[in-house]
Every structure is written in C-alpha cells, then in structure tokens.
Amino acid sequence: MSGTFEAFESERLDALEAERTELERQLGEGAAGGDRAQFAELGRRLARIGEIIDVAHQAQEALADAEAAKDLLDTSDGDDAAEVSEMLEVATARAAELDEQLKVLLLPQDPNDGRDVIVEIQGAEGGEEANIWARNLFEMYRAYAAAQSGWSLELLGSQDSDMGGFTNVTFAVRGPNVWRLLKHEGGPHRVQRVPVTESQGRVHTSSATVSVLPEAEEVDVEVDPNDLVVDTFRSSGPGGQSVNTTDSAVRVTHKPTGVVVSMQDEKSQLQNRAKAMRVLRSRLLQLQQEAHAAEVAAHKRDQVRGGGRSEKIRTYNFKENxxxxxxxxxxxxxxxxxxxxxLDEFIEALASAERTQQLAAALAGAGE
Incomplete structure (x- = not known):
C-alpha cells in the first residue's frame, strides 16, 4: 500500500506536535498581546496543525490494523480466514481513505480558508436582460446559502433596474467553509434564453459577473481616514426616481487605489457608511493578496474580466434545461x-479539480 503517512516522517510529526504544544502555550499566556489579527492567525494555525496530527495518527492506526490483519490471515483458515479477510479489507480501505485526507491536508493552505465572503453580482452584457439575470443569480445563491447548515446571508446593498432586475447587488455570506465552497463561483455567468423583453421569441445570450471576495476584518486592513473621500447623496430607484428625501446614500472613495463603494439601501447615513466600509476593506484585502501572490492575482483578475458573452465560466441554457x-x-x-x-455537483467538481491540480503540482515539486 502506498501511503502518504509512510512518507510522512516521524520527525515531521514530532515537530508538528511540538509546534501545537507551543501554540497552545502562547494562546494560553496571551502571547498575541491583544493583537486580534495575530490571535486569530495563531488560532487558525493551531486548528490546522491539530487536524493534520489527528489524521496522521488515525492513518498510523489504520495501517497497523491492516498489517495485523495481514499477519493473522497467514495463520487462519476456514471461517476464521473469511472473517480476517474482511477485517483486512476494511482496515485497508480505511487506511487509503485517511491517506487521501492527509494528502489534501498537507497541501499549501488557502490563506482565506475560514473567512466569510462578500459577493458582488453585476449585470454585464445584454442590457435589461443581464440585470434580470443578475437577480436570478442572487436568488440562486440565497437558496444555496439557506440550505447550508449554519450559514446566513446579509444583503449589503443593491441597485434595482427598470424591470425588476439588479444592475448590481452586494451581500455577505457567513458560516463554516463559506470561502472554500463559494470561491470558485467568481466569474462571468452566461445565460441563453428568450428574454421577457423579446417579442418574437428569439433566444438571446446575456451575462452577469460574480465576484467572490474574502471578507476582511478591521484588523486585516488599516484604512487611513485621510485616504478617504466620503460623498453623500439621495438614494434613487429605477429610472432615477427618488426613493429618499434625505442625503442618506454614501459613496466612499479610497484615494490611493481608486476603489469606489456606494451604499444606499439603509435610511441611515451611518449604516450605509458602515456597510460601504465593510466592502471597501474586503476589496483592499483582495488587492493586498494580489500584490503578494501572483497566482492569487491571476485567479482574481480572471473572476470578472470583461463579462462579455464569449467570456464565461458557466452557461445556463433554458431551452435545453x-x-x-x-x-x-x-x-x-x-x-x-x-x-x-x-449547486453541490458543480462545487464538489471544482473543489476536486483544484485538489487534483494541487496534488500534481506537489508531486512535480517533490520530484525536482
């Protein structure tokens, strides 16, 4: 049996156990010194190391069980042999399963694992049909989130279009494994169907772009108030109609990067500003990560691109269901x-493809 655990040197396991002990000591003694970002990072590292160690020990036990069953099979016969053979089969299968788990755990960790997400959807090409499609995608993700245990969705802001769609909509999703499950949803989503605006029954192709951002905490990104330009204006509905008689809508511009975030859903200027700052911090976190990791930059830039009809990560064809x-x-x-x-079939297939690529890269690197 090939085993990742067999290649997982005992020295490395000992080193991880020593690191776990040290992290527990640091957290217990307040080594983070009140630094919430460092405290969170130490906690994430401790959880990851603990999972690797637990799976490694389980793999060790499963391999030992398989070896014991193999030795026992050599001295068994009749009914005893059949029973021991079944024990060997179970232990071998368990060892293989744990071996795969350990392979995945030993891959480089996504720095955003454990984070919640902010999702932005915008109508792209296709006029009003693209805006209606943006609303359809929002409803799809809202239904997916509602079906997940421990997940919640919070609408942060939206701009309605003339026919009930969204020119843009922004929402936060919180819960276990949110980033891991939603991160591959970013990109142009293309739809092929007869629009409600089409009088002759012809199929049109439209698109909307989805951007999935890891949600930043205040401690992740320092924003100098002097770098911000905050404008207030009156909220407006579709077609420019006024929906508010006070200047409660807020537009925040980050001068060093040119990032602009607008919020108008809340009646309070303070609430709109707070939501705008949440989205701004997440966009700035994204920019920081892009600056430090070329592969992250490529992934994020690919998420939205131009949003054209020919650019797509997924196509939804209504005529063919x-x-x-x-x-x-x-x-x-x-x-x-x-x-x-x-969405489970797509999400699982994308996660599996990512693991396969990572494992192939890891093996190629080990062979160099």
Missing part, C-alpha cells in the same frame, strides 16, 4: 434545480 461549467467540463440537465440552489 442545461447548465455547463466550462472549467471542469461538467454538464447537468436540471437547470431549474440549479437555479433553486442545488
């Missing part, structure tokens, strides 16, 4: 269920 994810070549003929929030 078909959804195709072009990155993994997966096609599912139940578009209605996907739009109702049943």
């Amino acid at each position: 078909r959804v195709t994810d072009h990155r993994v070549g997966l096609t599912i003929y139940k578009l209605d269920r996907v739009l109702a929030g049943e």
Whole structure:
C-alpha cells in the first residue's frame, strides 16, 4: 500500500506536535498581546496543525490494523480466514481513505480558508436582460446559502433596474467553509434564453459577473481616514426616481487605489457608511493578496474580466434545461434545480479539480 503517512516522517510529526504544544502555550499566556489579527492567525494555525496530527495518527492506526490483519490471515483458515479477510479489507480501505485526507491536508493552505465572503453580482452584457439575470443569480445563491447548515446571508446593498432586475447587488455570506465552497463561483455567468423583453421569441445570450471576495476584518486592513473621500447623496430607484428625501446614500472613495463603494439601501447615513466600509476593506484585502501572490492575482483578475458573452465560466441554457461549467467540463440537465440552489455537483467538481491540480503540482515539486 502506498501511503502518504509512510512518507510522512516521524520527525515531521514530532515537530508538528511540538509546534501545537507551543501554540497552545502562547494562546494560553496571551502571547498575541491583544493583537486580534495575530490571535486569530495563531488560532487558525493551531486548528490546522491539530487536524493534520489527528489524521496522521488515525492513518498510523489504520495501517497497523491492516498489517495485523495481514499477519493473522497467514495463520487462519476456514471461517476464521473469511472473517480476517474482511477485517483486512476494511482496515485497508480505511487506511487509503485517511491517506487521501492527509494528502489534501498537507497541501499549501488557502490563506482565506475560514473567512466569510462578500459577493458582488453585476449585470454585464445584454442590457435589461443581464440585470434580470443578475437577480436570478442572487436568488440562486440565497437558496444555496439557506440550505447550508449554519450559514446566513446579509444583503449589503443593491441597485434595482427598470424591470425588476439588479444592475448590481452586494451581500455577505457567513458560516463554516463559506470561502472554500463559494470561491470558485467568481466569474462571468452566461445565460441563453428568450428574454421577457423579446417579442418574437428569439433566444438571446446575456451575462452577469460574480465576484467572490474574502471578507476582511478591521484588523486585516488599516484604512487611513485621510485616504478617504466620503460623498453623500439621495438614494434613487429605477429610472432615477427618488426613493429618499434625505442625503442618506454614501459613496466612499479610497484615494490611493481608486476603489469606489456606494451604499444606499439603509435610511441611515451611518449604516450605509458602515456597510460601504465593510466592502471597501474586503476589496483592499483582495488587492493586498494580489500584490503578494501572483497566482492569487491571476485567479482574481480572471473572476470578472470583461463579462462579455464569449467570456464565461458557466452557461445556463433554458431551452435545453442545461447548465455547463466550462472549467471542469461538467454538464447537468436540471437547470431549474440549479437555479433553486442545488449547486453541490458543480462545487464538489471544482473543489476536486483544484485538489487534483494541487496534488500534481506537489508531486512535480517533490520530484525536482
């Protein structure tokens, strides 16, 4: 049996156990010194190391069980042999399963694992149909989030279009594994259907872009108030109609980067500003990560690109009840269920493809 654990030197396991002990000591003695960012980082590292150690020990036990069953099988016969053979099969399968888990755990960790996310959806090409499609995508993600245990969705801001769509909508999603499960949803989503604005029944192609950002905490990004320009204005609805008689809408511009965030859903200027700052910090965190990691930069830039009809990560074809994810070549003929929030097949396929690529890269690096 090939085993990641067998190649996982006992010295390395001992080193991880020593590190776990040291991290527990630091956290217990307040080594972070009141620094919330450092405290959170130490906690995340402790949890990750603990999981690796636990799985390594379980793999060790499973391998020992398999070896014991193999030795026992050599001296068994009749009914005893059949029973021991079954024990060997179970232990071997368990060892293989744990071996795969350990492989994944030993891969470089996504720095955003454990973070919540902020999602932005904008109508792209296709006029009003693209805005209606943006609302459809929002409803799809809201249904998916509602079906996940421990998840919650908070609408941060939106701009309605003339026919009930969204020119843009921004929302936060919180819960276990939110980033891990939603991070691959970023990019242009293309739809092929007969728009409600089409009088002759012709199929049109439109698109909306989805951007998935790791939510930043205040401690992650320092924002100098002197770098901000804050403008207030009256909220407006579709077609420019006024929906508020006070200047409660807020536009925050970060001068060093040119990032602009607007919020108008709340009646209070303070509430709109607080929401705008949450989105601003997340965008700035994204920019920081792009500056420090070329692969992260490429991934993030690819998320939105131009949003054109020819650029897509996924296509939703209403006539054929078909959804195709072009990155993994997966096609599912139940578009209605996907739009109702049943995204698991795509999310699992994308996660599996990512693990496969990471494992291949790790093996290539080990062979150099």
